[in-house]
Amino acid sequence: MIEVQQLTKRYGDREVVRGITFSAQRGQILGFLGPNGAGKTTTMRMLTGYLPASSGTAKVAGYDIFTESAEVRRRIGYLPENPPLYPDMTVRSYLTFVAKLKGVARGEVAEARDKVIERTGLGEVSHRLLSHLSKGFRQRVGLAQALIHNPEVLVLDEPTIGLDPRQIIEIRSLIKELSGNRTVILSTHILPEVSQVCDKVVIINEGHVACEELLSNLTKDGTLEEVFLRYIAQDAAAHGEAVELESEVLTTGPGAEE
Amino acid sequence: MRNTLTIAGRELRSYFVSPIAYVVMTGFLLLGGWFFFNLLARFNYLVSMYSSFQGGREAMQRLNLNEFVIAPLLHNLSVVLVILVPMITMRSFAEEKRAGTYELLLTSPVATWEIVLGKFFGAVAFIFVMVGLTGVYGLILSAYGNPEFGIMAAGYLGLFLLSVTFVTIGLFASSLTENQIIAAVAGLVMLLLLYVIAWPADTAGETMGGILRYVSVTEHFGDMVKGVVDTKSLVYFASMIIGWIFLTERSVESIRWR
Numbered sequence: 001m002i003e004v005q006q007l008t009k010r011y012g013d014r015e016v017v018r019g020i021t022f023s024a025q026r027g028q029i030l031g032f033l034g035p036n037g038a039g040k041t042t043t044m045r046m047l048t049g050y051l052p053a054s055s056g057t058a059k060v061a062g063y064d065i066f067t068e069s070a071e072v073r074r075r076i077g078y079l080p081e082n083p084p085l086y087p088d089m090t091v092r093s094y095l096t097f098v099a100k101l102k103g104v105a106r107g108e109v110a111e112a113r114d115k116v117i118e119r120t121g122l123g124e125v126s127h128r129l130l131s132h133l134s135k136g137f138r139q140r141v142g143l144a145q146a147l148i149h150n151p152e153v154l155v156l157d158e159p160t161i162g163l164d165p166r167q168i169i170e171i172r173s174l175i176k177e178l179s180g181n182r183t184v185i186l187s188t189h190i191l192p193e194v195s196q197v198c199d200k201v202v203i204i205n206e207g208h209v210a211c212e213e214l215l216s217n218l219t220k221d222g223t224l225e226e227v228f229l230r231y232i233a234q235d236a237a238a239h240g241e242a243v244e245l246e247s248e249v250l251t252t253g254p255g256a257e258e
Numbered sequence: 259m260r261n262t263l264t265i266a267g268r269e270l271r272s273y274f275v276s277p278i279a280y281v282v283m284t285g286f287l288l289l290g291g292w293f294f295f296n297l298l299a300r301f302n303y304l305v306s307m308y309s310s311f312q313g314g315r316e317a318m319q320r321l322n323l324n325e326f327v328i329a330p331l332l333h334n335l336s337v338v339l340v341i342l343v344p345m346i347t348m349r350s351f352a353e354e355k356r357a358g359t360y361e362l363l364l365t366s367p368v369a370t371w372e373i374v375l376g377k378f379f380g381a382v383a384f385i386f387v388m389v390g391l392t393g394v395y396g397l398i399l400s401a402y403g404n405p406e407f408g409i410m411a412a413g414y415l416g417l418f419l420l421s422v423t424f425v426t427i428g429l430f431a432s433s434l435t436e437n438q439i440i441a442a443v444a445g446l447v448m449l450l451l452l453y454v455i456a457w458p459a460d461t462a463g464e465t466m467g468g469i470l471r472y473v474s475v476t477e478h479f480g481d482m483v484k485g486v487v488d489t490k491s492l493v494y495f496a497s498m499i500i501g502w503i504f505l506t507e508r509s510v511e512s513i514r515w516r
Contacts, residue, residue: 045361048361048365049364049365050361050364050365050513051513051514052514070367070369071367073365073366073367074367076365078361078362078365080358080361080362082358083358084357084358084359084360084361084362085357085359086268086272086357086359087357088272088275088276089268089271089272093271097264097268098362098366100260100261100264101261101264101265101362101363101366101368102366102367103366103367106260145362
């Protein structure tokens, strides 16, 4: 479903993403893990066609992200780190707009909108202005806009960041529920989230893949935290960089174990 | 085309829910009303003065509404547009970039030119409403006097073409930055330059002077206000509008080259 080959992003001399390679099958939820600044967002932006890659290739749903960008964009639902909301629109008018933009057929726009409002539990706020919504609801609208054209691939960039524990649980179960036979890429630096939601884990550090493994294989030897830190340390050593443990990944997020 | 209309519709709606648009429109109409009132008062004063002394009859023949009211009114309005159009267009791209909705637009299956044209038509529709409302002055003059309709129509055509050209330049300025203030100032400076670019024409020698006059928006607009609709002017406005839209498209697309 998603095949990434040696994808690289350079800004001048600085390589932000250095030849990463990974894949995800249909129906899998792939946890995209890494310290802040590891290149997670950049990779997702390349996959969704927002940024061009400097080199390498990737296929999403069988379409090349360079040569068939429009086809890829038709099949991807993307929730950026900040939900892309127009504050002056109501939930309904916003979702109608996005549905048209994503190429939902004219006669099916209203239906797609109502369905997605129901699935993401936005019914009670559907006539409110987006600027008046709480963070949790804004995140749900963000999910709703990613889902509205029923895409085969969902790309979610830190979907639970900044939410309170109850909202985090809600969004997580929503993601699990929505995945179905879609492929989901979920970036996060909250480890418990991965163990609860994902089937497969890709850990990236300093722009390269430190580990690509099914979750069940990973957690055989130790907790995810230990595994994560070990891979990051190994990767850093292998690339001759100072080992700098990101204590943040251990302590953020509810349920993180010390 | 459908995508363009979707974006244009959202754009136009957002103008009418934003306070900036109402402030700009009110300001424009207020100033327009002030100009109209004063020009008309001066015209009345001249008429009564000339009719009060002998030999004034002859001078009265030269007083006409087109030359003494409509032409200066349109010139004044064009100066106000130099200042106000950048205030209208400043948010079109800059605000999307700041709010993150740019990511939504660029990751949707929509071509760059559709986005640019959508923004363009939205802004043009708003400007047409705003400038069109000043048409009421023409109606008032027609009801109580006898201005020459053809000259007036040519003048208004000039004002519309001028404002559409200004919109494309404002959009281009907005596409360069994510800061609305910078977009407004850059747009204002570019429009002012275009407005005064022919100032050195008389002393710049024949060839250079001719070029400067042709590039200057004021020359073509001035001709049309006098009632002269030259093909040269129409070609000028058409090439300006298409040229700046093209540059804006390149500027938006350039995110994909970096």
